[in-house]
Amino acid sequence: MTGSTADLPRPDAQLHLGVFFQGVNHWTIWSEPESGSQIDFASFRRMITTAERGLFDAFFLGEGLRLRESGGQIHELDVAGRPDAITQLAALAALTTRIGLVATQNTTFNEPADLARRLSGLDLLSAGRAGWNVVTTDNAWTGENFRRGGFLDHADRYLRAEQFLDVARAMWDSWSGDWAGTAGSSAWARPGSITPVRATTAQFDVDIAPTLPRSPQGHPVIFQAGDSGEGRDFAARNAEVIFSAHGSDFDDALAFATDMRARLRAVGRPEDDLKILPGTEIIIGDTEEEAEEKARWIRMRQVTQATALAIAGQVWGFDLAGRDADGPLPAEDPVVAEPTGTMGTRRWTDPRTIVQRWRDVAEAEKLTLRETVIRLGPQRGHVGTPSGLADKFAHFARAGALDGFNVSPYFTPDGLDDIVDRLVPELQERGVYRTAYTGTTLREHLGLREPLTRRPSV
Numbered sequence: 001m002t003g004s005t006a007d008l009p010r011p012d013a014q015l016h017l018g019v020f021f022q023g024v025n026h027w028t029i030w031s032e033p034e035s036g037s038q039i040d041f042a043s044f045r046r047m048i049t050t051a052e053r054g055l056f057d058a059f060f061l062g063e064g065l066r067l068r069e070s071g072g073q074i075h076e077l078d079v080a081g082r083p084d085a086i087t088q089l090a091a092l093a094a095l096t097t098r099i100g101l102v103a104t105q106n107t108t109f110n111e112p113a114d115l116a117r118r119l120s121g122l123d124l125l126s127a128g129r130a131g132w133n134v135v136t137t138d139n140a141w142t143g144e145n146f147r148r149g150g151f152l153d154h155a156d157r158y159l160r161a162e163q164f165l166d167v168a169r170a171m172w173d174s175w176s177g178d179w180a181g182t183a184g185s186s187a188w189a190r191p192g193s194i195t196p197v198r199a200t201t202a203q204f205d206v207d208i209a210p211t212l213p214r215s216p217q218g219h220p221v222i223f224q225a226g227d228s229g230e231g232r233d234f235a236a237r238n239a240e241v242i243f244s245a246h247g248s249d250f251d252d253a254l255a256f257a258t259d260m261r262a263r264l265r266a267v268g269r270p271e272d273d274l275k276i277l278p279g280t281e282i283i284i285g286d287t288e289e290e291a292e293e294k295a296r297w298i299r300m301r302q303v304t305q306a307t308a309l310a311i312a313g314q315v316w317g318f319d320l321a322g323r324d325a326d327g328p329l330p331a332e333d334p335v336v337a338e339p340t341g342t343m344g345t346r347r348w349t350d351p352r353t354i355v356q357r358w359r360d361v362a363e364a365e366k367l368t369l370r371e372t373v374i375r376l377g378p379q380r381g382h383v384g385t386p387s388g389l390a391d392k393f394a395h396f397a398r399a400g401a402l403d404g405f406n407v408s409p410y411f412t413p414d415g416l417d418d419i420v421d422r423l424v425p426e427l428q429e430r431g432v433y434r435t436a437y438t439g440t441t442l443r444e445h446l447g448l449r450e451p452l453t454r455r456p457s458v
Contacts, residue, residue, distance in 0.1 A: 013397040015432045016404030016446060017424075019051045019416060020243075020279055021082075023062030023104070027281070027380070028079045029301045029410050036413045039081045041091065046413035048092050051099055054420030055434050057445040058100030058131060059092065060223075060243075060406055061085040065106060066142045077307050086118050093126040100442030102131035102223055107161040109137065109146050113208045116168035119220045120212045128217035128441035133243060134224050136161050158226075158234045160203040165222070165238055167204055169453045170197045172220075175213040217441035219451040236263035239274060240448050243406055247278025248379045253401040275403040275446050281381035282407055284418040288384060295383045298410050299374045308370040311377070315354050325370040329355075329362050381408075390426035397432055 021044070022028055029035055036043050048059045063085045068075040082088075085103035093101055101122060105115055123130035136157035137143070143152070152160065176193040197208040224239035226232070235242045246256035256278075261271035283298060285291030303311075308325040317335030334351035362372045382389055396402050409415025427433035439445055449455065 008395075008398040009400045010398050013400075013403070013432065014434060014447075015393055015397045015427060016275065016277060017051075017054070017056045017419075017433075018058040018060050018100070018102070018277060018404070018406040019047065019056055020060045020062065020406040020408045021047065021412075022079070022408055023082055024064035024068060024078050024080045025062075026078050026307050027302050027408065027410065028412055029298070030079050030412075031304075032301060032411075034411050034414070036411075038079050038412055039083065041088075043413040044088060044092060045095055047409070047416060048096055048099060050413075050416045050420055052096050054416065054424050055437060056099055057404070058102045058406075058442060059089070059096075060102040060131075060133065061088065061104060063104040063106075065109060065137070066145055075310070077304070077310060086122055089130075090122055090125055093122065093129065096129075098129070098437045098440060098445075100129045100131055100221070100445060101126055102133055102221070102442075104133040104135055106135050106137055107164040108152055108157060109143070110164075112164050112167035112171070112204065113206060116171045117210070117212060119168070120172060120210075120215070123215035123217070123220050124212060126215075128215040128443070130215070131221040131223055131241070131442055134161060134165065134222060134239070136226070156203075158230050162234065162238065163199075163201045163203045166201075167197060167199050167206060167208075169219060169451070170199070171208060171210040172214060172218070172451075173453055174210040177214075215441075217443040218454055221442050221446065221448065232260060232263055235274065236260065236267050236269070238452070240443075240452075241275045241277055241446065244276060244278040245378070247280045247396075247402055247405055248381055250396060250399075250401055253278065253396060254399065257401050273449065275448070277404045277406050278402055279408055280405045281410060282389065282405075282419055282423065283381070283383045283410075284386055284389065284422055285383075286385065288388065291383045291385060299380075300370070302410065303370060303374050303377070305370065308373045311373050312369055315351050315358070317351060323369075325373075326368045329359055329369050329372060386422040386426045389423055390430055390432075393427065394430045394432040 028038065030038060051059055061082070063082060064080070067080055068078055085105065089101040089103055103119065103122070105119070119130055119132050138152055138154040138157045174195045174197055194210070197206065197210060199206050221241060222239050223241045223243055224231070224235040225243040226234060227245060242260060244256055246253045257276050260274060260276060264271050264273055283291055283295045285294050305325040309320040309323060312330070313320040315334060316330055316332065320330060323330070334355045336351055358372050358376060361367065361376060365375070367375060382392065384392065397404070407416070407419060424433060428435050437445065
């Protein structure tokens with residue numbers, strides 16, 4: 001992958017990096033001496049300042065509205081307790097100058113008049129560095145937190161999200177550029193410079209007098225992470241960045257990028273109008289062998305005995321606590337039952353087929369239960385040397401398979417150090433990564449056009 005790039009479709013591509021600080025999850029290792037606090041503000045400060053030193057585009061916060069549960073009890077194995085994303089990012093805005101600040105916020109259980117105003121506030125306070133990861137929820141399990149728990153049909157979640165986003169964008173566009181008075185003016189705002197937002201839709205009936213002007217980047221940058229056909233279509237119509245799970249295998253990443261570009265063309269947008277930043281984990285060693293050994297060590301701490309038994313228990317449909325996860329798979333057949341919302345919204349629609357696949361793989365590869373859970377779980381990213389990974393990532397970007405990565409560190413708060421100190425210089429040497437910030441806003445970092453509603457052709 002170190003040869004000529006002239007025959008690649010994007011020989012001058014630049015790789016973008018963000019850090020994805022996960023919400024409720026079991027992938028962030030909390031139990032080792034190297035682990036820091038998951039809720040101490042010092043941890044967030046340390047990680048975001050490292051990312052900014054590494055010239056990352058954005059600091060991206062995941063968020064969960066409800067803890068996962070197992071058997072009606074709080075699932076005790078997850079990292080949880082994350083402060084409100086916008087509150088946290090507003091505090092971090094004061095400690096940074098360039099890096100973007102992206103908040104995951106739910107359209108199902110918020111209202112546009114409130115959320116759009118808070119996102120606009122973050123955008124103004126950070127001088128144009130805010131982003132919004134638009135997510136939806138259709139399950140009553142999360143909805144039980146709210147007065148209208150479980151009211152939204154699955155088919156309506158993107159309908160509400162799109163109407164929500166339309167209202168939010170109208171609010172962000174409502175103040176004209178010459179709204180504020182100057183010394184000697186007879187009024188603070190020129191008459192007609194603030195336009196009320198009125199919308200009556202299937203989901204909203206609002207009459208809003210927006211209170212904030214636009215930031216230097218116009219709108220917060222819109223991220224989206226849905227991977228269904230409906231989610232991809234929503235992204236093609238509305239998003240500026242898509243956060244995907246298609247970043248580990250080159251062919252899979254290229255197929256996803258090709259599909260998204262076709263969807264963009266179908267709705268009349270340029271095919272480079274959406275940045276593709278899959279989530280990933282990056283594990284670095286001095287040699288390939290050292291990196292692989294390090295990866296094995298990390299996986300065994302991400303998927304502990306208890307976590308492996310909890311995941312397998314969902315597939316088999318009964319409690320496996322007390323068994324040996326480093327022994328064989330359960331001999332019993334799975335119990336087929338209606339989904340209960342255990343551990344969130346995970347659903348196993350065909351446990352017999354899943355169990356048979358697990359047994360086939362475990363037998364063929366001589367794996368324990370825990371090793372099988374790791375082997376057949378989500379593929380977490382990339383393992384290698386700084387030089388080898390830099391070659392690989394440069395090829396991914398220049399071949400058009402993606403525009404960069406949102407990196408999920410396996411340790412807090414020092415999990416970016418190897419990437420910033422060892423991988424970034426290799427990427428820079430290959431000319432695929434910036435050597436300095438050239439703009440001040442998140443939109444500029446990502447090389448995005450004007451917001452969709454502010455373009456003459458839209």
